[in-house]
Amino acid sequence: MEQEARGRPRKSARQQDIPSSTLRLGLVPAPELPERTANLIVDELPELLARHTDDRHQWRVDCLTDPLIGADDSTADVIEQGENIKRANGWDYAVCITDLPLLRGDRMALAEASENLGVAIISLPALGISPLRQRLREAILHLVNEMHHGSDRHDRERQQQHMEDGREAREQSGLRNSNARELMGSRLFERLVPIKRVTPADDSEKNVDVRFVSATKWPGYAKLLGGMVRANRPWTILPAFRRIVAVAFATGAYGLIFPTLWKLSAAYELYRFVALMIAAIVAMIVWLILDHGLWEPQHYTHNARLTRFYNLTTVMTLLAGVACYYVILFALFLVAVVLFVPASLLESTVGRSVGWLAFPALAWLATSVATVAGALGSSLESDETIRGATYGYRQQLRQRKVKERQQRDRQQEDRDSST
Known part of the structure; x- marks a missing residue:
């Protein structure tokens, strides 16, 4: 039933005044900077998710700090821990926010998501020095969209049409991202260090359906280094x-x-x-x-x-x-x-x-x-x-x-x- 709901066209608020159910999103930040940044946006996320992800549901967002998210640099372990926390709290989706770098080959990874597990991970320092709050908010909304509506080409095309229909509402909410295949909107750092969306084909990464990496090597490293220095406070x-x-x-x-x-x-x-x-x-x-x-x-x-x-x-x-x-x-x-x-x-x-x-x-x-x-x-x-x-x-x-x-x-x- 859940897959069928994801495949149906999104209904507007006029078509359905009362949401059919409540979906729960859990934010699992590491202590210190990820925790503080997540707490800045947790109260506004339910309304943003209802307006820009799926208005057929009410959304509830919880925030639970876990030290393992900032103690383990293995994505598989973090996603597994996030899935355990999601299941224990009865969440539909979980987004882990770490202050550790995610290095994939010779590229810097900004975020990864598992549609099957309903768990995503964001590397906060990979988002750059500032503005972290706006970037993190857009990244969370996009990753939830990927997990909720699907990550394949047809799902992204349907989401792109939905974003174009709601362009005015997104601008009113302060969201710059208007592309269903981009993690965040275009800012100065995103122009200097473009972000590339990839879908891993390696069987060893079966729990990762979509990944966002830096399209350039050394500028990406410089952006990551700046974010890590800020995380060090x-x-x-x-x-x-x-x-x-x-x-x-x-x-x-x-x-x-x-x-x-x-x-x-x-x-x-x-x-x-x-x-x-x-x-x-x-x-x-x-x-x-x-x-x-x-x-x-x-x-x-x-x-x-x-x-x-x-x-x-x-x-x-x-x-x-x-x-x-x-x-x-x-x-x-x-x-x-x-x-x-x-x-x-x-x-x-x-x-x-x-x-x-x-x-x-x-x-x-x-x-x-x-x-x-x-x-x-x-x-x-x-x-x-x-x-x-x-x-x-x-x-x-x-x-x-x-x-x-x-x-x-x-x-x-x-x-x-x-x-």
């Missing part, structure tokens, strides 16, 4: 730099007492300032990685390319955090130099007249020198503060939670069987 490590800033500023302020930094700042060319800044930032990133054990070993993921992505994401995340730290430290030194270094004393020390650029130059040099001292001070922070912004560490925490939950379930089953 580099701004969360900024509080960890409070004591580092204090140590670095104290060291740099002490160095400003001596005339050596003054003379060097007056003698340096621009390329020397830039080279010293890069060297200081790199030194701090390397020290953070080594001191806090942030480098991901390959034996953990058993995938060399995935390990490289994790490590590159860690480096980019730390780069964003250290760059913010550097700007803050520069602002502090600039204020200190302007307030406490008289122009006449600076001129007599360097032996020539100076302009207003001499003060930012001196602050810039002091910042670079103090950053090296701040790198040593970074060991004062706890490992969890820094490691919490890395993929490998979060996966370990989630897998630990999964094991603890499984252990509790087994203990409960043993108690039930003994009574």
Whole structure:
């Protein structure tokens, strides 16, 4: 009966005022960013599904966070877990939202769906940096359409006609996607990194009926990397730099007492300032990685390319955090130099007249020198503060939670069987 219902032309609201039944969709996001993003759209999805998927039914959408969705990079395992959760909660469809990359061959996968199981999976970082909410909303609607109405050519042609008939309603809902074969509407990233719809023919992927992958390799990787850095939330490590800033500023302020930094700042060319800044930032990133054990070993993921992505994401995340730290430290030194270094004393020390650029130059040099001292001070922070912004560490925490939950379930089953 369900297949027959999917094959019938969609009735309008005028043809049927009262929906015949209720369909339930479950969102299963991983903790942190996927969970927060899913919660932003869960309340608006029932109306969107009724208007743009099937108005013969009422729609109910639930959201249930599961740590396994963000702890396992195997699509088969995630789809199996999603199918178990769907069956346990009595859902008709389930969409799993992970913050892990899905790599298929030499391409990045954005989403996959199983029409038979009624389960789909979306890789949130593959959607790019922003706007995540709009992209995720359109991707969920499209994947539910694929699972509800079918994925073959005739089903997509029928859905395309339906989308064209409801183009005005989709625009009112803020949906850009007007193509039944596209995962999302066209935005800047989708123009730069096109998305390709494929139907796997490999028997080993019998649970995957449709897949959306990046049509280009390296731009797709760059988009994925940006999304992974955002999933790491580099701004969360900024509080960890409070004591580092204090140590670095104290060291740099002490160095400003001596005339050596003054003379060097007056003698340096621009390329020397830039080279010293890069060297200081790199030194701090390397020290953070080594001191806090942030480098991901390959034996953990058993995938060399995935390990490289994790490590590159860690480096980019730390780069964003250290760059913010550097700007803050520069602002502090600039204020200190302007307030406490008289122009006449600076001129007599360097032996020539100076302009207003001499003060930012001196602050810039002091910042670079103090950053090296701040790198040593970074060991004062706890490992969890820094490691919490890395993929490998979060996966370990989630897998630990999964094991603890499984252990509790087994203990409960043993108690039930003994009574």
